[in-house]
Amino acid sequence: MAEVLKVVPQEDLKLAEKSDGSLRSAHVLEHDPALDRRLLWKRDLVLIPIMGVLYMLLFLDRTNIANARALGIGSPTGLEGALGMPTNGYNIALVIFYIPFVLAEIPANLILNTNKVAPRYLLGGQMALLGVLGMCQGLTKSYGGLLAVRFLMGTFEASLPAGATYMISMYYTKREAAIRFSWFFNFALAGPFFSGLLAFAINNLEGVGGYQGWRWLFIIEGLMTVAISIPVVLFCPNFPQDAQKWFLKPEERNRVVAQLEASRGAETKGSAADSVSIWKVLIDWRIHLFTMCFFCCDITAASISAFSPTILTELGWTSTIAQLMAMPVWAVGIISSFGVTWLASRLNFRTPFVIGGICCQLVGWIIMRVYVPQAGVRYLALFFMSIGTFPQMPILMAWLSANLRGRKHLAVGMAWMVGFGNCANFVSSNVFIKTEAPRYVTGFTTGLVFTILGMVLVVFGCTLLVVKNKKREAIRSQMTDGEREAHDELYFKFVL
Template sequence: MAEILKPVPVEDLKLTEKSDGSVNSTNESPAFLAEDPKLDRALLWRRDAVLIPIMGLLYMLLFLDRTNIANARALGIGKPNGLEMSLNMPSNGYNVALSIFYIPFVLAEVPANLILNLNKIRPGLFLGGQMLLLGILGMCQGLTRTYGGLLALRFLMGVFEASLPAGATYMISMYYTKRQAAVRFAWFFNFALLGPFFSGLLAYAIVNLEGVGGYEGWRWIFIIEGLMTVFISVFVILGCPNFPQHAQGWFLRAAERDRLIAQLEASRGAETKGSAVDTAVSVWKVLVDWRIHLFTAVFFCCDVTASSVAAFSPTILTELGWTATTAQLFTMPVWASGIVASFVVTWLASRLNRRAPFIFGCITLQLVGWIIMRVYAQPAGVRYLALFFMSMGTFPQMPLLMAWLSANLRGRKYLAVGMAWMVGFGNCANFVSSNVFITTERPRYPTGFSTGLGFTVLGLVLVTLGTGLLVLKNRRREAARAQMSDAERECYDEVYFKFVY
């Protein structure tokens, strides 16, 4: 029985990925590779029901813990018991507090994902344990009495959050075929958007806790949301499955695991077992791969808008005339529009198996939003509308870019480093957004709005360049294959696969 269930090397199988992401076997193969749509749907449903909610809740709470400082600040602008005055923050103190989080976050992303890839510590314990520590630190933000204490806590939060978003995207890349991944990245990313979506509602409710226990209202935002993170971390530790090749027990039986691995290999190559090609590749070779840096640069440009919306939309809405508590509620429709747009756009992209055209469309929406902000249209409702354009243009892009890079990488090491690099260095955009919205320039913020517009234009140029390079590479590949024998083509395809765009 063990021999029957042992996966056949992918080069010995004639497998093709069908439109629904399942695998069609066209040769004599073991029983677990026989066509069984019902079982394939059940396996897909099980992954969707277990992996995506766990990874999504993880990312949602991380995003919430990362952005709740914006809500805490907005509740107390100009008040002696607000965040800035309570901690005696300097004029640029809020910008520094945003920036210091991302220093360790960026530097630790790739090493953390390489450690996760070794699988010496199972993913649930590795990710959930760090989430537990992050929740404790987030809660302590509400207890600190000094500005220096806040900076120290946010630096440590960056240390423990570093591996979590990249680790979660790596897990999704390992469990889904190229075609399945785009929609799952959207589900995953939309969990993150639910964080700031509910954060506005939570901040609105928490304002009534002003003075309870001797704490200002803004402190309760950190305390309650930190406790939520600690609570959810327990479920991540206990429920997160291992990598596909090691999954077992309640999540996958042996035959199901082998069938899933065969499907993943049919889509991505023999990366799920750690193929010889993969293990022979050095980290440095991965780090100089142009695909990783190009897609990361596009993600960076997109994230300038995302981080600007996350960190400054409550402040901007307050300065448009709404009270601080009302502004918290008015952020919710902005996030909701991004969530709906992400589902619609990624579903269409997955259905049509195209990414670049939809990213071009999203960038166009971003440009409209930034242009409205830059010209500073006076009616508050017009600038509020601009936030919707920015949200609907930005948040569908991010899962599409993750799926696009993932689909164009082969091998566990490439995926581990590539996804970490994109999330880590892509998030360097927060250094930009946290320092270009200068307090003395409120409410027009010409530096902030001009910078956002400039990076969006740059993103458009980079997507155009990247798409052109992928098309050119594919044409050269097809020209080379046309001059080969069938046996040579088979060997060639194992090393040089077709890019998607």
């Protein structure tokens, strides 16, 4: 029999008990497109900006070390010179952040899944702590202090991006999720986009208050994170079945939960999908296959975020101009991500768009690897890499989400994809060897190899899903109408 996930039959689906007793199961919802559009807009205008700004500031705090380094590269008062960092010190500072970040992702999401701590307190509180630690990066007096602060930052950031993606998965149907993940990831891309502009502006603060410009970059961005954590604590919604009345009225909440159940199966706490053992969730082949695809894609994203300011400086621009020249690279990533994910969502088909993105990545990496002498051509390669990489990430995230059922699967799957996928930063942080500048043979070769591997995994994964769907259809074709109806309530078809 095809390997598919069993879910609760629709007639057994129960929504969470509410005081008004107005609950209805998903299959008896009245047709009301105007109301559904209004509820979708309400979620879009509240949930996506909160989750998106949260992720933008996290991504900014995570990647601003690249801009801080570029501000004073080669200067004794720059980041590396002022802290007495060794030759590989910058690479170690990047790696030390991701060790606790990766290890704590799944436990943090499982804690969020228990709903014992409201999402607004868990996400907003950790965001405030992260902002304080971000400021400490600008106040540290030693290289060891920088490493200690970045290790703590990785610890407190662990639950935030995975928790945000989990919240989006819980609030949108399979069809709706793809474009919302795109909005979410584009908020993240806006972080380094504005970080370059901020770094350019902060360059004028060099020496103010006795602090170098790179210190002011950390301090100001840390203060921004603390400030934004306040509205997150005040306005971040709870899970759909417990949504606050100011956000969704009881009848609206019931309708949204019913729509989600109709799309994804019973995902309220206590459903059959959540009774599966955690070890079975951890070995689910779908989670690991899509995560490996995400990992290969994130090699390019991590390389762009960590080293593009340095590479642009080596193309001949001054450190301050290099900050500005990085901004168009992020801008085209945002535009392409919106356009491609919208089209993929509209057509409800993902595979060709992911493969097309990988082809663009390959063009960029090949140009970098063969080392075309003209700086303009190598600058163009960054655009190919950006256009190819950033649409893939929300599509892969939505693709995995659409092929999972139950809160436990979603909590673990989203955390594992974000957590293990970010292990790409371990690779990118160590393959761009300073002594190999400006050719970076190891770094460019590694990026090219993982991009090719990503192509192989996506093609294999799509083929596997097609085969399993055909097996399912073969079983259905041998059933009576009554058996087929019962079968369709118990099993779902994988989406491509």
